Amino acid sequence: MLRICFTAEDLLRVTFADQPAPMVELTLAIAALQRPDPIFTLWRRRMSHTLPRSAGPLLELIPATARGPLFLDPPSQGFDDGFERVMSAPSSFVRTELRRVHAPNRRPAPWTRLLGDRDREAWHALANAVPAAHEGVLTGSWDRIRGRFDAERAWRIQLLASHGIRATLAGLWPEARWHGSTLEFDSADDVEITLNGQGITLLPSAFWTGRPLVGSYAQGTFLVYPAMTPLPLLDDPAAANALAALLGRTRAVILQHLTRPRTTTDLARDLDLAKSSVSEHTKTLRDAHLVTAQRDGKTVWHTCTPLGLSLLTSTPGTTGH
Template identity: 35%
Template sequence: MIRVHFTAADLGRVTFRTEPQPLWEAVLAARALGARSMSPVARRWRRTAAPRVQGSMRPLFKLISPTGMFPDFLLPETSGDGLDPAIEALMDTPAEVIRAELEPWLPPGIDRYMQGLLDGRAGSRRALGVAVRDFHQQVLIPSSAELNSRYGADLGIRTHALLHGGLDTLLSALHPDITWATPTLTTHGPLDLPQVDIQLGGRGLELYPSPLTSSCLFLDVPDRRPVLVYPSAELPTADPAATTDSETADALADLLGRTRAAVLRALTHPATTTQLARRVGISLASTSDHTRVLRAAGLITTHRTQGTALHSLTPTAHPFLTRASGGIPGQIANSRRTTKESGYS
């Protein structure tokens, strides 16, 4: 759990980038290729992207741990937009910064490349720059149109929330695993990890949606605006033929029962069993029972990797869920938020 504490000055400095940043996208995409839990969008992307990975990209992957952690210096602050200034800033990272961020996590007997990076050798730095550039051009660019479109769609949703409800509405509706209670934003992960408290202290906060992560990531570097990466919206598409008659508004609860309907609505964003239990406010055992029934009915699918189960809606569930809820996907999300009030911690 990460608790982000705002001051009055921070509330006036909440921003988004107008478009995805090339180096951020490269790091998030490289991380996604080894992720255990993924959204359906990221899983589809990985099937086509993984065959494009080449040996020259290995230095980038060496800096991403099997758990998805990576050093802050991979995402430097740059003076200009585009990939070239970002790679230059990355290659200019002081050796002492690299050592401070890497050495505590490295096992003894590291390979020549990693030792060269720790020593600040020009060859290792160039290899990292080549790795990032090759990965961006050969793995990311072929799918950049879809990823950019999803980024833009999420910004559209956030703009609508800000215009119609203000900053409180924007922060409250970022993702089911993010809660906002002025002046604190809390992110909940799939596991019960120790609480981390971050004081913004007037630096503000940059929000960065990504379809390539299923959990929230936080970059907090001194003297920089902190960045919260959150899973971008993945909402079901409304069925044009769906009825909006108010008499059908509770049809889903009538059919499935209130709790099971809440479980299904909560999966407009994929979730692990722990995340899903937290969203709906029920026990893990009850969550497992409801997902078993929904899976047998063909409404959700479950992918299991190394002990983690990620649940997501099937194509069958999307029009059914929208029609039974009597409205647009945003209304489905809102009904889920009403449910979580009773027990979402």
């Protein structure tokens, strides 16, 4: 059983991450490569041909359970920042995490033991593996991962406004339940997390499909949970075609971009459209109550309404762009 103990102060300090964490997603993607999850079968098959050989060492550090050493997946504002955090992780933290993940029944690869001693060759192998894996696994999909993240975050915020924080947290995983002020998730492990008034940050993942994971970092405690639509489903052309048939291809693409606020200029630039054409399409979407517009000085910001977001999230695969 995983138990997360909240105080009233903790509930007031529940926040949503404002963007996906590249190192967390990379770690979970490496785990997904090793899991017999049918959702990822075709993706794994594709990755087996495209994953750079130099990324191989990560497969020895990160198990299919995704419970690898926490120094490998610090939450960060971008890949460069995250990579720097990995390479500068304190030796004491590295050793503690390696002992945790290798005990009691997982035999470590010989080179991974050397990481705790700051062995130059071991860290050189890691320094090559992380960027290679990022390039091979995440770079080509990052826009779609970000689009799914934005839609997921907006959807959960809508649930929060409609049903409150307790229902929102319990809705992150089937059969999650509250026992007093403790949120419980079924798990083979018996783990209790006490937040001590510091709150928790919610971080959806496009690669994780298991029960939520909790990680404690210098930046705070993070609850990683599965996004409603995992990454491989974003490639489903039938769903995208259904939305395009309903709205028209251009308006469907515009709606997909508006899971976060965008200006007319942003949309025109990103979609290579004339501003007048974007204005016409956003007006049609506003008339259908799928987007809304807010003026900030001379700038107009467009974003999905709850109805527009509901249409996107109920149509798997339509938020990637």
